[in-house]
Amino acid sequence: MTDQGCDKTILIVEDDADLRNALAEVLEDGDYKPLRAENGVAALEELRTAQQPPCVILLDVMMPIMDGRTFRAVQQRDPALSGIPVIVLSAHADAQAAAAQMDAQGYLTKPVDLGALMDVVERFCARPPAPAGPRPASPDRS
Amino acid sequence: MIAAAVARAGLEEQVRVAERERIAERGRATEAQEALQQRDEFISVAAHELRTPLTALQLKLQSLERTSNPDRRIERLGGAVRQTERLSRLIERLLDVSRIAQGRVEMALERFDLSALVRQVADDFRDPSLESRAPLQLDVPERVEGCWDRLRLEQVLVNLLSNAVKYGAGKPIVVSLEADDHRVRLKVADRGIGIAPDDVDRIFGRFQRAAPIRNYGGLGLGLYITRYIVEAHRGSIAVESELEHGSTFVVELPRWSIKPVDEHETAARAQA
Numbered sequence: 001m002t003d004q005g006c007d008k009t010i011l012i013v014e015d016d017a018d019l020r021n022a023l024a025e026v027l028e029d030g031d032y033k034p035l036r037a038e039n040g041v042a043a044l045e046e047l048r049t050a051q052q053p054p055c056v057i058l059l060d061v062m063m064p065i066m067d068g069r070t071f072r073a074v075q076q077r078d079p080a081l082s083g084i085p086v087i088v089l090s091a092h093a094d095a096q097a098a099a100a101q102m103d104a105q106g107y108l109t110k111p112v113d114l115g116a117l118m119d120v121v122e123r124f125c126a127r128p129p130a131p132a133g134p135r136p137a138s139p140d141r142s
Numbered sequence: 143m144i145a146a147a148v149a150r151a152g153l154e155e156q157v158r159v160a161e162r163e164r165i166a167e168r169g170r171a172t173e174a175q176e177a178l179q180q181r182d183e184f185i186s187v188a189a190h191e192l193r194t195p196l197t198a199l200q201l202k203l204q205s206l207e208r209t210s211n212p213d214r215r216i217e218r219l220g221g222a223v224r225q226t227e228r229l230s231r232l233i234e235r236l237l238d239v240s241r242i243a244q245g246r247v248e249m250a251l252e253r254f255d256l257s258a259l260v261r262q263v264a265d266d267f268r269d270p271s272l273e274s275r276a277p278l279q280l281d282v283p284e285r286v287e288g289c290w291d292r293l294r295l296e297q298v299l300v301n302l303l304s305n306a307v308k309y310g311a312g313k314p315i316v317v318s319l320e321a322d323d324h325r326v327r328l329k330v331a332d333r334g335i336g337i338a339p340d341d342v343d344r345i346f347g348r349f350q351r352a353a354p355i356r357n358y359g360g361l362g363l364g365l366y367i368t369r370y371i372v373e374a375h376r377g378s379i380a381v382e383s384e385l386e387h388g389s390t391f392v393v394e395l396p397r398w399s400i401k402p403v404d405e406h407e408t409a410a411r412a413q414a
Contacts, residue, residue, distance in 0.1 A: 018225065022198040025218070026205045062190070064308070091193035092186070110193040114204035 006055035008125050009033045013043040013071065014089065015063040023058065023117075030118055032125070040066025044074060047081050056124035057086045058108075061098055072102045085124050184362070191232055191361055199225035235363055242370050249291045249374055256286045256295070256326060260319055263299040267307065276310045276332070278303075281318035286326055288397035294371045301364040302330040302391050308360070309389070310334035326395050333388035342381060368393075 024034040037043035061068040091110040099107035310332035377395035
């Protein structure tokens with residue numbers, strides 16, 4: 001059963017157009033509603049104008065204009081957005097460390113496995129909306 | 143007394159020589175250290191660059207198992223093939239560096255219309271340029287024939303346009319081509335993030351980039367390979383740039399009667 005608060009909406013923040021579209025395609029296959037942004041600035045615009053907050057944000061780290069770390073810092077400072085969980089997408093070996101530094105709720109290492117991706121989004125779309133405010137002390141790593 | 147002075151002078155000279163050798167040795171050790179660090183960084187960046195299309199490829203292939211819609215399956219397979227082509231281009235680029243270093247890049251000169259090639263490459267960039275919201279404007283004569291290596295010049299155009307799209311901050315990109323009887327001048331101008339004056343000279347070097355790696359991926363090889371190809375055609379490449387106002391890359395090439403530059407000569411310059 002999914003939480004109707006986010007209505008299976010997922011925000012993909014990834015600068016590589018091919019990967020962004022591939023992620024959106026497979027999420028649509030699973031009846032999710034992907035929103036797309038090519039950098040942190042576009043993601044903030046998307047979040048502030050979205051009709052419904054997404055269940056989870058899939059966040060690339062290395063992006064032009066505004067990278068994932070800066071986006072995450074801005075998101076955490078905004079009470080209206082800080083409750084939305086973030087899963088870091090990273091191609092680097094230190095993805096886990098990057099996710100911990102960004103106080104993210106989990107991470108997926110590129111190349112991303114489809115099963116792992118669907119498990120993660122299912123978990124976040126199925127849980128009740130997180131309250132806005134301080135982040136949990138012990139992030140739940142995927 | 144004279145003998146003692148001579149002996150002292152000899153000794154002092156030996157000390158100076160030893161000191162010079164010690165400094166040179168320290169310099170060589172530092173250079174080797176820097177080269178190792180540069181290589182390790184490059185391997186890390188290359189792994190990152192390869193994993194991005196690999197993820198798109200993997201998702202498309204794995205999703206085939208979950209969809210029975212024939213149209214969707216065909217579309218996904220087409221997308222998967224495009225990702226393998228992208229991976230091939232990345233690997234080719236890595237191999238080009240090794241070929242350049244060894245002077246093993248062969249030039250295949252032929253007569254063709256450069257205007258048509260510019261239009262074709264610009265057309266291929268229509269989608270990427272729209273993705274980054276950077277419209278492409280072309281100012282190209284009807285026909286500019288000459289004698290060059292078609293595939294290598296296509297590579298030059300792709301490299302310059304990729305950079306313009308990547309660093310162009312979504313603003314218009316202008317590609318222009320001018321020609322007289324002897325030379326052609328190709329310009330690719332963006333109005334993006336630009337290059338700091340201190341970085342302008344080094345961006346044509348191997349593994350070099352002016353933009354921070356945390357924001358912009360890439361192997362740091364595009365302009366290095368571009369300069370090599372242009373110089374192998376006995377041409378030149380230069381850039382005019384201002385931070386936050388964009389960059390204009392200008393390539394000048396002779397039009398006819400090109401005898402390719404000796405491979406080893408160009409490779410030696412590329413190493414410099």
